[in-house]
Amino acid sequence: MKLLLVAGARPNFMKIAPLVRALAARHGRGGNGQTSWRLVHTGQHYDWQMSGVFFAELGIPVPDHFLEVGAGSHAVQTGAIMAACEKVCQKEEPDLVVVVGDVNSTLAASLAAKKLGIRVAHVEAGLRSFDRTMPEEINRLVTDAIADQLFVTEESARENLLREGKDPRAIHLVGHVMVDNLFHQLALLELAPPLQILDIKRQLGSYAFLTLHRPANVDDAATLTGIAAAVNAIAEELPVVFPVHPRTSQAIARLGLTFHPGVRQLPPLSFREALTLWADAVVVLTDSGGLQEETTALGVPCLTLRENTERPVTITTGTNRLAGTSRDSILAAFARFQHSPPLPARRPPLWDGRAARRIIDILSEQPCPCPQPHDGQQAQAFTPCCP
Numbered sequence: 001m002k003l004l005l006v007a008g009a010r011p012n013f014m015k016i017a018p019l020v021r022a023l024a025a026r027h028g029r030g031g032n033g034q035t036s037w038r039l040v041h042t043g044q045h046y047d048w049q050m051s052g053v054f055f056a057e058l059g060i061p062v063p064d065h066f067l068e069v070g071a072g073s074h075a076v077q078t079g080a081i082m083a084a085c086e087k088v089c090q091k092e093e094p095d096l097v098v099v100v101g102d103v104n105s106t107l108a109a110s111l112a113a114k115k116l117g118i119r120v121a122h123v124e125a126g127l128r129s130f131d132r133t134m135p136e137e138i139n140r141l142v143t144d145a146i147a148d149q150l151f152v153t154e155e156s157a158r159e160n161l162l163r164e165g166k167d168p169r170a171i172h173l174v175g176h177v178m179v180d181n182l183f184h185q186l187a188l189l190e191l192a193p194p195l196q197i198l199d200i201k202r203q204l205g206s207y208a209f210l211t212l213h214r215p216a217n218v219d220d221a222a223t224l225t226g227i228a229a230a231v232n233a234i235a236e237e238l239p240v241v242f243p244v245h246p247r248t249s250q251a252i253a254r255l256g257l258t259f260h261p262g263v264r265q266l267p268p269l270s271f272r273e274a275l276t277l278w279a280d281a282v283v284v285l286t287d288s289g290g291l292q293e294e295t296t297a298l299g300v301p302c303l304t305l306r307e308n309t310e311r312p313v314t315i316t317t318g319t320n321r322l323a324g325t326s327r328d329s330i331l332a333a334f335a336r337f338q339h340s341p342p343l344p345a346r347r348p349p350l351w352d353g354r355a356a357r358r359i360i361d362i363l364s365e366q367p368c369p370c371p372q373p374h375d376g377q378q379a380q381a382f383t384p385c386c387p
């Protein structure tokens, strides 16, 4: 069996890393006679701070194919990735293309593969915001409509897929590869913490951690202005550390927005730098999908600057609350958080650091030979052989 793993944008890299590790642990680097694999980086994200640093930190090997598609409108970017992925598929002739998440690379690689008659596995399938103005929602719907194997992170995703008519035998609740990555990186962080970031933490003491990059929040002048006003008001009480995504820094510059001195703006951070900050934040303010889940996994309070989430388990089980996107709704959510912070989180089922291994078990049609943690043993304390 030959697999082609596809990654393209920043949130993909945290999901690809555990899959690559699990594959290498089981089948060796690049594979063996039984199972082999190749890695494709579409180049949807390309700056060192958005891409290269994640490959380096997360231990992802140099891709076998780097497609260098770069930025563009949705159609231009998606089309370029499709055309480039088609060539790779024709050259490599994989049995299965594995895509992760919900970015344009996920959609484009799936379409290119299926039109060549190649099977597709989607990791993080079934999430639905029910908001079709989100480009990611379109990517999720189309990818899941054509994918053959659907690996889901939470029960709601399985229900969504069943409602859309997917074959129950194709749906596998396996936990979350991003949580695998999180636990793996936490262990490494203890050995080599990023010193500059520790300095910033020392200077700030208590702080909120903010990320912002969704087009609906950032590209709309009134929305971004309202969010900035809320952030400035919060910074009167609590310093806010704010690594700024390229899309957001362009919008801030365009609108000439200014921030309270308590808002510490930083360039985009590496995974470990960001983790070092948000893991100890009083509260995380974010419009990221992944951070909603990662904060739940570590029990850090999270206020999501959106009207909806495709990850409801972070609210029903975890530490996440929807804060909306207006100045008033964000400040109301912040006040409510101060008055009654979320209860300590329960980690959603199977978010135990072993999702990639389950996926490889299913794809290889054979269980991993490694010992499983016994009942009651903490997943984090257990050292898996296929980490």
Ligand code: UD1
Pocket: 009, 010, 011, 044, 045, 046, 047, 048, 050, 051, 071, 072, 102, 103, 104, 105, 135, 136, 213, 215, 245, 246, 247, 250
């Ligand atoms: C993309 C994903 C989104 C994901 C986000 C994480 C889609 C539809 N969207 O949105 O789901 O949450 O990535 O970052 O796939 N830019 C750089 N350097 C880079 C990459 C981009 O400067 O390495 C600039 C681009 O020129 C553009 C802006 O950042 O002006 C936004 O990039 P874009 O690729 O449009 O998507 P994201 O907003 O990052």
